[in-house]
Amino acid sequence: xxxxxxxxxxxxxxxxxxxxxxxxxxxxxxxxxxxxxxxxxxxxxxxxxxxxxxxxxxxxxxxxxxxxxxxxxxxxxxxxxxxxxxxxxxxxxxxxxxxxxxxxxxxxxxxxxxxxxxxxxxxxxxxxxxxxxxxxxxxxxxxxxxxxxxxxxxxxxxxxxxxxxxxxxxxxxxxxxxxxxxxxxxxxxxxxxxxxxxxxxxxxxxxxxxxxxxxxxxxxxxxxxxxxxxxxxxxxxxxxxxxxxxxxxxxxxxxxxxxxxxxxxxxxxxxxxxxxxxxxxxxxxxxxxxxxxxxxxxxxxxxxxxxxxxxxxxxxxxxxxxxxxxxxxxxxxxxxxxxxxxxxxxxxxxxxxxxxxxxxxxxxxxxx
Numbered sequence: 001x002x003x004x005x006x007x008x009x010x011x012x013x014x015x016x017x018x019x020x021x022x023x024x025x026x027x028x029x030x031x032x033x034x035x036x037x038x039x040x041x042x043x044x045x046x047x048x049x050x051x052x053x054x055x056x057x058x059x060x061x062x063x064x065x066x067x068x069x070x071x072x073x074x075x076x077x078x079x080x081x082x083x084x085x086x087x088x089x090x091x092x093x094x095x096x097x098x099x100x101x102x103x104x105x106x107x108x109x110x111x112x113x114x115x116x117x118x119x120x121x122x123x124x125x126x127x128x129x130x131x132x133x134x135x136x137x138x139x140x141x142x143x144x145x146x147x148x149x150x151x152x153x154x155x156x157x158x159x160x161x162x163x164x165x166x167x168x169x170x171x172x173x174x175x176x177x178x179x180x181x182x183x184x185x186x187x188x189x190x191x192x193x194x195x196x197x198x199x200x201x202x203x204x205x206x207x208x209x210x211x212x213x214x215x216x217x218x219x220x221x222x223x224x225x226x227x228x229x230x231x232x233x234x235x236x237x238x239x240x241x242x243x244x245x246x247x248x249x250x251x252x253x254x255x256x257x258x259x260x261x262x263x264x265x266x267x268x269x270x271x272x273x274x275x276x277x278x279x280x281x282x283x284x285x286x287x288x289x290x291x292x293x294x295x296x297x298x299x300x301x302x303x304x305x306x307x308x309x310x311x312x313x314x315x316x317x318x319x320x321x322x323x324x325x326x327x328x329x330x331x332x333x334x335x336x337x338x339x340x341x342x343x344x345x346x347x348x349x350x351x352x353x354x355x356x357x358x359x360x361x362x363x364x365x366x367x368x
Contacts, residue, residue, distance in 0.1 A: 065121045066216025067101040067145070069341035072121045079212050081199050082142025083150040085115035086130040089243055091190040092261070096128035098268035098275045104141055106348040107287065109294035111240035114138060118145050119196060120214070127270055129193035131172065131180065134158045137298040139167065144326045146212040148203045152180070152192050155295055168208045176202050215326045220338035222255070225311070232314035235361035237282055237347050246347065248280055250312045256342060257309060278342025280309040281329050283319040284355030285348050298348065300327065305355045310340050314361050 062071035067080075080101075085094055087105065097103060100117035108114040116138055119125060134154035139161060142149045152172035154162070162169055170176035172192060179202035183191040204210060235257075237246045247260035256276040259266040266275045283306040288297040306319040308329045317331045327346060329337045349358035 065101060066214055067118065068121055068343060069217065069219035069339065070121065073123070076211060077120055077214070078123070078200060079203070079208070079210055080118050080120040080142075080145045080147035080214060081150055081196065081203075082145060082147030083117045083119060083128050083194075083199075084132050084134055084138055084142075084152075085117055085128070086132040086190055086192075087113045087115050087244075088190060090187070091130045091132075093267050093269040094129065095193065095269045096125045096195075098271065098273045099125045100343065102145070102344050102346065103275075103277070104346045104348065105239075105246065106138070106141075106298060107239055107296055107350070108135060108138075109296055111244065111294075113239055113244050116141055118142070118147060120145075123196055125196040125270075127193050127195050128199075130183075130186070130190045131192045131194060132189070134162075134169075135295065135298075136161055137296075137300050139169075140300055141327075143167070144215070144321075144324075146214045148199070148208055150194065150199055152189075157290075157295075168203070168206075170199060170202055170206070176206065178202070217326075217328075217339045217344070218336055220340055222341050226313045226315075229308075229313040229315035230361075231312060231363040232309055232361040233312055233363065235280070235282075235309055235314070235359065237349065237359050239349060239358070248277070248309065248345075250309075251276075252312065255311060255340070257345075259345070276343065277345040278310060278340040279344040281319065281327075281344065281346045282307045282309070282359045283327070283329075283346065283348055284351045284358070287350040287352070300348070304351065307359060307361075308337055309361070 063074065063077065064070065065072050065077060085097065094115070097115065097117055099122040100119055101121050102118035104116040105113050106116070114132060117128065119128070131150060131152050134149060134151040136155070136157050139149055139158055149167060149169040151169065161167065170179060172180040179198045180192055180194045182188065183193055185191070233250050235248050238244070243262060245262055247263070248257035249260060250257050254276065256278050257280055259275040259277065267273065268275055284304045286299040290297055301321055303318055303320045306317055306329055308315045308317060315331060315337065317329055317337065319327055320330045321327050331337050349355065
């Protein structure tokens with residue numbers, strides 16, 4: 001920035017002119033350095049003080065979510081809420097799922113799937129649900145983000161873990177029932193809801209820490225154009241039942257994939273907004289049936305085959321998880337993949353009969 005220099009006062013200018021004429025005779029004076037003569041008995045040349053630039057407020061660095069890579073409101077990010085969300089056909093469309101920072105889908109039993117919404121960035125989610133029961137691996141996934149587990153009931157194995165290890169959980173059929181409500185527009189058990197404000201109030205009343213250290217994803221420049229992988233404009237993911245066939249279609253303008261279920265756009269009941277993701281990880285996991293009810297043991301630790309979809313491109317790799325960490329996508333070169341800022345969806349499918357039998361994608365049309 002160029003600074004303005006102060007003008008000579010008239011008296012100083014006269015003194016300087018006289019001094020130069022006496023020293024140089026009739027010779028024309030050349031422009032002198034920008035100096036002034038101090039008003040003393042023996043004038044001395046001193047530099048003119050340069051005006052300082054007007055102070056400008058330096059904007060504080062924006063608080064960025066480690067789960068989405070997006071700026072969030074001022075203040076500190078609260079502890080995540082890991083909400084078990086009913087995904088039975090009678091529970092759709094669900095509320096609040098477009099505002100989850102991370103959204104998981106994984107099998108529960110009998111071929112049905114459960115959603116796990118990790119909520120942290122959006123404080124004003126007015127309705128979340130319907131809310132359903134917990135399983136050990138669902139509890140494990142939510143806890144990996146430091147979340148308070150929100151559920152209604154659970155399997156015997158899940159309850160054994162909750163009681164033995166004194167987990168931070170909010171159970172509607174336990175001591176947290178006051179922070180849930182039933183919606184009369186739907187039939188039980190597909191009508192149990194809560195919201196972010198009630199759940200955080202309840203977590204505080206139960207003595208759970210309001211903030212914890214949360215593992216963060218690594219993020220890419222949102223304008224970076226992928227140079228590896230295969231074009232993937234659409235993808236389809238199947239679990240076990242046909243009523244749980246999930247599709248995603250890439251929107252180049254929004255730079256996100258819109259979620260579809262059974263051939264129809266998947267909308268959030270709260271706001272009719274499409275449920276979208278900037279990043280989709282489809283990962284294969286070993287599943288084991290535990291009992292006659294069909295309850296499962298799902299591996300969320302050992303790693304395995306995976307695909308990453310982002311910016312209309314599919315990248316092959318592995319999913320990996322270190323002790324005490326979250327699930328991450330690792331490329332074939334062994335480096336963790338960078339996510340694009342935005343929501344991430346993670347779909348866990350069985351490894352049998354093969355991982356590839358559960359996912360397929362359609363290349364983007366070749367431009368002319």
